[in-house]
Amino acid sequence: MLSGIRIIEIEGLGPGPFAAMLLADLGADVITIHRKDQPAVPGMPEQSILDRGKRSIDLNLKDAADLDIARRLIASADALIEGFRPGVMEKLGLGPDTFNASNPKLVYGRMTGWGQNSPLSETAGHDLNYISLSGALWYASAAGQPPQTPATLVGDIGGGAMYLVAGILAGLLNAQRTGQGTVVDAAIYDGSAHMMNLLMSMRQTGNLSEARGQSLLDGPHWSRTYACLDGGFMSVQCLEPKFYAEFLQKLGLTNDAEFKNQYVPALWPKLTQRLTDLFASKPRAHWADMFQGSDACVAPVLDPVEAQAHAMNAARHTWIDHDGALQAAAAPRFSTETWQPKTSPRRGEHRQDILDQLSTNASPDPSPR
Numbered sequence: 001m002l003s004g005i006r007i008i009e010i011e012g013l014g015p016g017p018f019a020a021m022l023l024a025d026l027g028a029d030v031i032t033i034h035r036k037d038q039p040a041v042p043g044m045p046e047q048s049i050l051d052r053g054k055r056s057i058d059l060n061l062k063d064a065a066d067l068d069i070a071r072r073l074i075a076s077a078d079a080l081i082e083g084f085r086p087g088v089m090e091k092l093g094l095g096p097d098t099f100n101a102s103n104p105k106l107v108y109g110r111m112t113g114w115g116q117n118s119p120l121s122e123t124a125g126h127d128l129n130y131i132s133l134s135g136a137l138w139y140a141s142a143a144g145q146p147p148q149t150p151a152t153l154v155g156d157i158g159g160g161a162m163y164l165v166a167g168i169l170a171g172l173l174n175a176q177r178t179g180q181g182t183v184v185d186a187a188i189y190d191g192s193a194h195m196m197n198l199l200m201s202m203r204q205t206g207n208l209s210e211a212r213g214q215s216l217l218d219g220p221h222w223s224r225t226y227a228c229l230d231g232g233f234m235s236v237q238c239l240e241p242k243f244y245a246e247f248l249q250k251l252g253l254t255n256d257a258e259f260k261n262q263y264v265p266a267l268w269p270k271l272t273q274r275l276t277d278l279f280a281s282k283p284r285a286h287w288a289d290m291f292q293g294s295d296a297c298v299a300p301v302l303d304p305v306e307a308q309a310h311a312m313n314a315a316r317h318t319w320i321d322h323d324g325a326l327q328a329a330a331a332p333r334f335s336t337e338t339w340q341p342k343t344s345p346r347r348g349e350h351r352q353d354i355l356d357q358l359s360t361n362a363s364p365d366p367s368p369r
Contacts, residue, residue: 001334002028005078005172009054010070011035012083014127014152015160015188016111017050020081022165024053025330025339031077031354033070034347036060049327051344057355058348061092072358075099078175079107079168086116096183106181107171111164113155115187127155127188134159136192139199142224143213159192214265221271222247222262225301232284233301234291236275247296251278 005028009020017032024030032051036058039046057073059066071094074080082089089095096108113130114120131137131154140147140154149155167184175181199217202208207216217223222244223237238247244262245254253259258274261267279287284300291298302310304326308319318329322341330339 001337002026005029006031006076007079007081007168008033008070008073008077010080010082010084010089012081012111014083015156015164016081016083017048018157019109019111019161019164019168020054021050021052022161022330023079023168024342030054031073031350032056032345033061033073034058036063036066036348047323047344047346049325049344052322052327053342054345055350055354056345056347057351061094067092067094069355069358070094071098073354074106075102076358077103077106078172079109081109081111081164081168083111086110086112086121099181104181105175105179107168107175107184108181109164109168109171109184109186111160111186113160113188115189116183116185118187118189127152130188131155131159131192134189134193134196136196139212139215139218141212143211143219147212154195155188155192158195159190160186160188163191163194219265220262220268221275224272226275226279228279228284228287229281230283230285234279234284234287234298235301236298238297243295243297246294247298250290250294250296250298 002023005023007020007023007028007030009016009030009032011017011032011034020030020032030053032054034056037060044050057069059070061067061070074094082094090097096106099106099108110116112121113125114123128137128149131149136154136159137147137149140149164184164186167186171182171184199208199215202216209215209219213219216239217237221236223239225233225235227233236247238244241262248254248256248259258267258271287298288300304319307313308321308326313319318331320327320329320341323343327341329341333339
């Protein structure tokens, strides 16, 4: 879909590389500038899943010759991704104003936690901190328990990488139409707050309470996970009455006077305890078999390895093993093409090819070698 689009990525952490991976999955020629003579960032492998489908050149941005290569690469690109603190790229001489003349259509993607201009823009932070202040963490976990979310998914990926990709794609479309590039200020704080608007729409109807555990989606007995006899878990979220009715039918509770009152908050704690005891009486496989194929909106909670072995994955091939690493395939899917797993490059693997292209002004090659 993005064939012919060149993206330059300055090596960073988390959301920036993820955004660049997604653009590479969509067919863009992504060239990652890895740090020269330095190992991968802490916690990441030398050949990361997040680098799949990209090309790699290793540069030392404190070296004048390498800095000039980076400047020329950015001048040749349709978009850039960088995740430094505000002002770092300007100090390197690689800020957006540098390319106003040489590359006026450049879409300059900036990935930060607190944004380019804010009281905290110079302050360190991580996923959990950003979503704490944005409000996105508030409804996570059960009432009375410390809020906790799946690591990085709500902030770094949901509120950060996905909004950066949306901003870059919008910027590319606008540049094609107007000839004018833009700076994309993608702050995890902003994006994670923006994702809250679905819940905030429920507040307009009185279905979202400021008190945790009292709202339509985080309080009822029919919207939570339950532990099973073997230590596994089942998820239940039968919001609509017809799905709730099927849930009760499967459990033999259709005629239970208390369970008939689906939307009575005063009963939710008691009914939650009854379901807690019921699910704890059988192993997860028992419940998974019972609800398989039904409209009761119940599903087992799987880890990624289990998800790969599930029948759903046999049909969708969403979880794959490639180059010895378990990873999820590209999403979304398109009717006009079939995505194939792509290899992650070694750091600096394509340095000479990229330099040769720069010296000959060759067009981008979207296919990593």
